[in-house]
Amino acid sequence: xxxxxxxxxxxxxxxxxxxxxxxxxxxxLRRARARLATIxxxxxxxxxxxxxx
Amino acid sequence: MNATQSLTARTGNLFHRYANPxxxxxxxxRLQPWLTWPALVLSIAGLVWGLFLSPADWQQGDSVxxxxxxxxxxxxxxxxxxxxxxxxxxxxxxxxxxxxxxAVEIGPVGAAITAVCLATGSLWGKPMWGTWWVWDARLTSVxxxxxxxxxxxxxxxxxxxxxxxxxAAAILGLxxxxxxxxxxxxVQWWNTLHQPDSITVTGAPTMSTSMLWPLAVVTLGFTLGFxxxxxxxxxxxxxxxxxxxxxxxxxxxxxxxxxNAT
Numbered sequence: 001x002x003x004x005x006x007x008x009x010x011x012x013x014x015x016x017x018x019x020x021x022x023x024x025x026x027x028x029l030r031r032a033r034a035r036l037a038t039i040x041x042x043x044x045x046x047x048x049x050x051x052x053x
Numbered sequence: 054m055n056a057t058q059s060l061t062a063r064t065g066n067l068f069h070r071y072a073n074p075x076x077x078x079x080x081x082x083r084l085q086p087w088l089t090w091p092a093l094v095l096s097i098a099g100l101v102w103g104l105f106l107s108p109a110d111w112q113q114g115d116s117v118x119x120x121x122x123x124x125x126x127x128x129x130x131x132x133x134x135x136x137x138x139x140x141x142x143x144x145x146x147x148x149x150x151x152x153x154x155x156a157v158e159i160g161p162v163g164a165a166i167t168a169v170c171l172a173t174g175s176l177w178g179k180p181m182w183g184t185w186w187v188w189d190a191r192l193t194s195v196x197x198x199x200x201x202x203x204x205x206x207x208x209x210x211x212x213x214x215x216x217x218x219x220x221a222a223a224i225l226g227l228x229x230x231x232x233x234x235x236x237x238x239x240v241q242w243w244n245t246l247h248q249p250d251s252i253t254v255t256g257a258p259t260m261s262t263s264m265l266w267p268l269a270v271v272t273l274g275f276t277l278g279f280x281x282x283x284x285x286x287x288x289x290x291x292x293x294x295x296x297x298x299x300x301x302x303x304x305x306x307x308x309x310x311x312x313n314a315t
Binding site for chain 1: 162
């Protein structure tokens with residue numbers, strides 16, 4: 001295969017950026033979903049620290 | 054109400070049906086796998102096809118295989134900005150609440166893809182043209198697109214009040230769309246080192262079908278992948294917004310309770 005270093009660099013860069021963007025989006029979505037589920041769980045407000053009894 | 058106002062109102066109502074965060078999150082959750090899995094399958098299939106199974110070019114040799122990553126990223130750089138411009142229009146004309154969030158989430162993904170387009174173009178240009186970069190109209194207009202994305206990201210964060218940042222960024226997003234026809238027609242309007250388009254809407258493609266098919270598959274895969282990433286980021290942004298609202302409401306209730314107790 002001719003021009004192999006250029007081809008490897010182009011594909012490596014594209015796949016690297018695609019993986020970083022995908023993993024970042026997936027982790028952010030998972031964190032947000034978990035946090036929202038914790039906050040919106042019924043009765044959660046009653047257990048909030050600092051809330052007067 | 055005249056016909057234009059009526060059309061504007063009807064279009065606004067159509068867009069606002071999905072402004073409800075709960076409805077959007079339900080729709081987004083259903084849509085996500087239909088974008089993600091086809092994107093993954095088509096991208097892998099198209100890249101393997103382009104890299105190992107498609108023929109080398111008689112003139113360019115195997116360096117033509119860079120086309121299978123360069124052309125889809127070039128298409129996404131422009132169409133991603135078109136999406137950002139549409140969101141800017143929705144924000145400025147109809148004050149659509151999700152349009153600002155969508156523009157915020159498209160910006161970084163579009164900037165990263167445009168950077169990849171520029172870098173893969175350089176990696177293709179060096180062996181073919183003998184140089185990494187020339188200031189010709191096509192390359193320069195894509196570089197301007199990259200700076201427009203960066204400007205949009207910076208403007209959103211430039212104000213203490215988010216709404217002012219959204220407005221300023223939406224104006225830039227809309228005004229910057231003028232760069233898209235310049236990118237498209239730069240190879241016809243000016244004498245450029247960059248080759249003219251091989252695929253046009255009106256004419257027959259000037260490349261072999263043995264190269265056109267893998268290019269079409271990988272372009273479709275990358276487009277679905279771009280949609281999947283932006284949708285996932287937008288769903289996360291809507292959830293984060295709900296988290297902030299819920300925490301603020303909780304704090305408000307605590308402050309009220311503390312005030313009543315004292």
